[in-house]
Amino acid sequence: MTKKNVVESGLNMAITVVVSNPSLFPYVSRKKALQKLEIEGGRINAWVDSMRASSPTHRKSAVSLSLSTEDQTSWITSHPSAMDMFEEITSSSKGKQIVMFLDYDGTLSPIVDDPDRAIMSDEMREAVKNVARYFPTAIVSGRRRDKVYSFVRLGELYYAGSHGMDIKGPAKGPTYKRGKKAVLFQPASEYLPMIDEVYKALLEKTKSTPGAKVENNKFCVSVHFRCVDEKRWTALAEQVRSVLKNYPKLRVTQGRKVLEIRPTIKWDKGKALEFLLESLGFANCNDVLPVYIGDDRTDEDAFKVLRDRGQGFGILVSKTPKDTNASYSLQGPSEVKDFLHKLVEWKRLSLQEHSRV
C-alpha cells in the first residue's frame, strides 16, 4: 500500500522544454518526450486521485458510489468496529503492557476547513489524559510537534511531530520507561534549511490559487487543497510539482485533501512507533500490546508495522471503507473518545478486582 501511494519528486523538466522547443534538445526524441510528459501527467493525476480517495467528498463519494452494499458489509466484516471487538482487544492484552499511539487530525479532532482551528475538545483531552494515567501514550502527527502540543496540552505524553521526524518524551507525569534516558530524536535535522526554502517557494507559487494554504510542519510542508475548488486541484498539484522539480531529496505523500512534502529519508510513522517502543524499553518484547489509532494514509505505515510484527492492533478511523492494514475501525473522533473511555473503565475495574484478590 505505502509504496503505491508514495510518489517521488525529482522530475525532469528539461523534457517539457523539449516539447515546446524541440530544436533545443535534438537528442531527445519527441516520442520519448511525450512519454515522459504522460508519466508526469500521470503522477499529478495519481496525487489528485489519491487525495480524493483519502478524503472522499460524501455527497459524491467515489468510494461509496462504486462500492456495493455487499462490499461495504464485507469491509466491516474484515475491519469490525473496535467497540464491538473490545473484549478481544483487552483479552489479548493479558500479561502485556498496552501502549497507545494516537494520530491527531481526524482522530482526536474532527476535520475542519482551517488547519489552525482543529481544536481538540475538553472531553477528548480528558479522555486522553485518563488513558495516559494507565498506559504510555504517544501522539503521532504530521503536524509540527510544538503545534500539535499547543492543541493537546498534556505534558505527560510522548509527541512525534512531522510524521515521526521530531520525537520528544514526556515533560512530566508517570515514567513508564524501563530505561531512564530522556527521549529527543530528530532524524531529518539536516533538511531544515531545505524545508524552510521549499515552504517559502510553495507559498509564493501557490498564492495565485484561491483557497490554497501552505503549512510549515518543520521537517515537512503541507499544501492544503480542502478550500480549493476541485476544478483547480490539478493546476495546484502542478504548481507543487513545479517547485519540487528542484528538490530531488524531497518526496510527496497524500493525505486528506493535502499533499505532504517531506525528506526522502526512510522514516515514517511506522518507524516512529518502533522507535518509541524501543525507547519505552519494549524492543523485541512479547509483553507489550501497541494500539495505534489513525485516520490517514500516513498512518498506514504504522498499521503495517503492527501487522508485520504480528503484534497489537491498528484501528482505522473512517466512515467509509478504505484499503487499509488496520485490523479494526472506528467511525470518527467521537467513537475514538468512547473507545478511550471504555479502555480506562476496563483498566480501573481490572485494577480494583486485582486489589481485592
Ligand SMILES: O=P(O)(O)OC[C@H]1O[C@H](O[C@H]2O[C@H](CO)[C@@H](O)[C@H](O)[C@H]2O)[C@H](O)[C@@H](O)[C@@H]1O
Ligand atoms: O498526522 P495528522 O495529525 O493526521 O496530520 C495530517 C495533516 O493534518 C492536518 O490536515 C488535516 O486536518 C486539517 C484540519 O482538520 C484539514 O483542514 C486538512 O484538510 C487535513 O488534511 C494538518 O493541517 C496537516 O499539516 C497534516 O499534514
